[in-house]
Amino acid sequence: MALIVKAACCFLFFLAILQYSHVSAVAPAHPPKLSTSPAPTSSNILEIYCKAKCQERCKVVRPFGMKLCEEVCTKCCLRTKCVPTGPVGIKFGKCKNWTFTLYRGIPYKCP
DSSP states (O other), rough: OHHHHHHHHHHHHHHHHHHHHHHHOOOSOOOOOOOSSOOOHHHHHHHHHHHHHHHHHHHGGGGHHHHHHHHHHHHHHHHOOOOOEEEEEEESSOOOSSSSEEETTEEEEEE
């Protein structure tokens, strides 16, 4: 009886080793993705571009008005896909429809 129990235990142990040995030896067909951030879209890229250009343009504005300038400028840029070159008030380069925009329900002149 003891011999049968030992043989059964060895057989089950052997089956367990076979079952798990082939699983670990085979690589997964599709490795898991490491990135969880969404892929950039054209609107994300445009927003990043507009924010960077407007920060540069609004640098000369006093500190208390800089944030408003940047937000209004970014909104104008997202609409026109363009930011004039130079600081606020000086328009070396022209942008089409760079006029007024609504920001929080209030019309503002694009800086």
